[in-house]
Amino acid sequence: MQRMCKIIENRELCRDVYEMRLECPEIVQESKPGQFLHIKINKSADPLLRRPISISRIYRDTGCISIVYQCVGKGTEEMAALKQGEYIDVIGPLGNGFTLFQRKKSAVIGGGIGIAPLLEIVAELTDCDAYLGFRDNTFKLDEFASACKELHIATEDGSLGSRGNVTDIIKDIKKYEIVYACGPKAMLKRIKELCAEKNVKCFISIEERMGCGIGACLVCACKIKEGDAWHYKKVCTDGPVFEASEVDFDD
Ligand SMILES: Cc1cc2nc3c(=O)[nH]c(=O)nc-3n(C[C@H](O)[C@H](O)[C@H](O)COP(=O)(O)OP(=O)(O)OC[C@H]3O[C@@H](n4cnc5c(N)ncnc54)[C@H](O)[C@@H]3O)c2cc1C
Numbered sequence: 001m002q003r004m005c006k007i008i009e010n011r012e013l014c015r016d017v018y019e020m021r022l023e024c025p026e027i028v029q030e031s032k033p034g035q036f037l038h039i040k041i042n043k044s045a046d047p048l049l050r051r052p053i054s055i056s057r058i059y060r061d062t063g064c065i066s067i068v069y070q071c072v073g074k075g076t077e078e079m080a081a082l083k084q085g086e087y088i089d090v091i092g093p094l095g096n097g098f099t100l101f102q103r104k105k106s107a108v109i110g111g112g113i114g115i116a117p118l119l120e121i122v123a124e125l126t127d128c129d130a131y132l133g134f135r136d137n138t139f140k141l142d143e144f145a146s147a148c149k150e151l152h153i154a155t156e157d158g159s160l161g162s163r164g165n166v167t168d169i170i171k172d173i174k175k176y177e178i179v180y181a182c183g184p185k186a187m188l189k190r191i192k193e194l195c196a197e198k199n200v201k202c203f204i205s206i207e208e209r210m211g212c213g214i215g216a217c218l219v220c221a222c223k224i225k226e227g228d229a230w231h232y233k234k235v236c237t238d239g240p241v242f243e244a245s246e247v248d249f250d251d
């Protein structure tokens with residue numbers, strides 16, 4: 001679905017991290033956690049390509065979606081300058097999204113801006129713990145705290161929670177039946193190993209560079225293992241969520 005969506009709110013959460021709430025009732029109806037929006041930042045040819053941003057919250061009662069994004073370049077910096085009441089060109093929801101298992105003891109594990117798509121998971125699941133890692137600035141902690149059972153935090157500079165990486169604070173991964181994760185590749189690779197060691201099912205969302213976002217350009221290829229064979233899948237249409245055991249992080 002391509003829609004011009006009204007910006008209800010666009011506010012800074014902490015340095016270089018923003019939350020934008022969009023009014024998009026038709027997209028909301030089709031959306032699930034882990035899917036993403038493909039956003040055309042402005043009407044000009046620069047930036048030419050749309051930017052993929054995960055759906056962070058789905059507000060079915062008001063027909064709104066919230067996205068949380070980090071300013072890393074031209075597109076996201078222009079997004080940060082957009083004002084309430086302006087409209088933005090959005091295609092979505094795209095990608096497969098997470099399948100939630102309501103009756104299983106679950107954990108979400110997120111690093112940096114990768115915590116964004118995990119918020120809707122904790123909002124929808126009744127028995128879910130969260131492990132979140134940040135470099136220094138933290139954001140969205142209150143929302144996680146009120147939606148999940150246990151919240152564990154790590155910061156690289158030790159300013160909040162434990163000092164170090166999020167993977168260091170997971171003491172007992174085998175108490176979970178399902179893990180959902182999103183964040184830097186090194187973190188996802190370690191979580192894949194931890195879950196494999198204890199035989200825990202793990203789903204990860206991969207934030208690969210994208211071009212078309214609809215399966216046509218092959219920019220987003222990701223190496224996948226199926227049985228003994230390897231092949232490539234497209235993160236935009238086959239993902240961005242994959243079972244961790246099938247992804248080759250050494251590619
Ligand atoms: C499925 C998916 C979901 C995403 N969800 C979010 C989200 O919820 N919040 C968020 O802040 N970002 C998210 N991203 C990453 C986001 O799309 C990029 O940060 C954004 O496109 C950068 O655009 P830009 O014009 O600001 O920066 P550019 O000028 O295009 O790039 C700036 C820098 O960011 C790097 N970069 C650009 N795109 C990516 C990418 N996809 N992965 C890793 N590095 C990249 C570039 O290599 C460059 O170093 C997601 C990406 C994907 C594929």
Ligand code: FES
Nearest residue numbers: 211213217218236
């Ligand atoms: S972004 Fe073009 S095929 Fe995935």
